[in-house]
Amino acid sequence: MATELQRQASVTALGRDTADLSDPEACSAAIEAHAPAVVINAAAWTAVDAAEAQESDAMRINAKAPGAMAQACCALEIPFLHISTDYVFEGSGTQAWRETDPVAPKNAYGRTKLVGEHQIAEAGGHWAILRTSWIFSAHGGNFVKTMLRLSESRDRLSIVADQVGCPTPAADIAATLLRMGRAMTKGQGGGLYHYGGQPPVSWADFARAIFANAGKTVTVEDIPTSAYPTPAERPRNSRLDCAKLTMDFGIEPPDWTTGLVNVLKELDRV
Template sequence: MRILIFGKTGQVATELQLQADVVALGRDSADLSDPAACAAVIAASDCDVVINAAAYTAVDRAEQEEAVAHVINGDAPTAMAHACAARGTPFIHISTDYVFAGTGTDPWRVSDPVAPQNAYGRTKLAGEEGVRAAGGQSAILRTSWVFSAHGNNFVKTMLRLSQTRDALSVVADQIGGPTPAADIAKAALSMAQQMLSDPNKGGTHHFGGTPAVSWADFATEIFTQANRAVTVSGIPTADYPTPACRPLNSRMDGTTLETDFNIAQPDWKTGLGCVLKTLEHTI
């Protein structure tokens, strides 16, 4: 299976390269701000599957750069999907729970209405809509709270802060499922193989870590597993204002992914242990 990946240094893209023999495209060879060029790369390739693991992910900055984010998160995956459809190539696109309103307490189902509350969510929704409209064999994998030993993420931030502080205040009213990038990559590779074998497979699915926790509880587990003596105090979102509105509910219902692809939601505590082992002597 020849896999072409958009993204090279991001968390999921890095894990895909660790887990499979893939061709990973960085900004130097596939700039998502040029959707036509991305489509041309697909048209000229000999790949069997394309996975888009690249995105504009600066959630707060997107409030001022929505047009730029829209090109990268909306127009680029749309162009990729059309190019894949033209050559009959399965396409997998990584998306986000931010396409929802972020309210309530029930896990978001695939069938729930979308209502993004910030610029990032709106641009990611545009990408989803473009991928579906392209008409080829495609799958959209929505995920949340991604973490790994690579790049910038909550786990690495907490470990870095613990080097100089023994007490932290962390948001406690945002609830979601931390999701190891390694498990997202594994799921995407399994989906790719299954889609190659069955042209009827695809659709939109959710993949989030279990059990659901608050950011404060997530931080507490990080320090517990890392054997770091840091006291975590929970605070409301109102006490930690950000330019972009953050969802209070990022819980994800993974029923359709398990039914259609036999892929269960990951245990994030196990994934956290693996990440901490990798980072043991670096942070």
């Protein structure tokens, strides 16, 4: 996410050497030292399965550090923006989740992100939390890059088909955060929002779209979640209702198919 933010705006991107999220006090001190106009926290513990065995470490990074940063921003009277996740929901049904729906995370990662949301809200000040899902880009590890890597040696893959969500391009998330940040420096908006790519799709159908757009001949076999057990339980329904963000900031949810084409083009240039 930091890469996408730096591409789209002049930002000061702090690395782990100066803002290590495992050290919440160092993060708040870095904010105080730089005295920025707005802070966007684009970092997190995202190893969902590893969080099951290391929940205390994930809690420090996903909850305590954002809480400390939000407190620092409140003291400086500057906006604080933070990325959260659809994993705060228990993931049943087929309706898109709204910001007002009850939360009940089913895994450690979701629990740590939810505590982070609470700590940010409790810090006060002018803040915004953007819940998103299924993030992909040309950088780092993500589903798109995994599928492309597997397609180099496999012509048939079994992919979960009973989990449905909103693939979201990192570039669009970065643009949204920057737009929100600029508006919030003028006193506009703030609170909890959802932002996910449209239309909703299963992992299996997302994989088919990746292969079709990349010109890969790979057959995708639909399988249930039960056939692909993981340490952390995943929600079946990760659909997100993004109407509130559109109402408050005029930001429409992205078309993930366009974002996918752009990511594939970028990967072709690497």
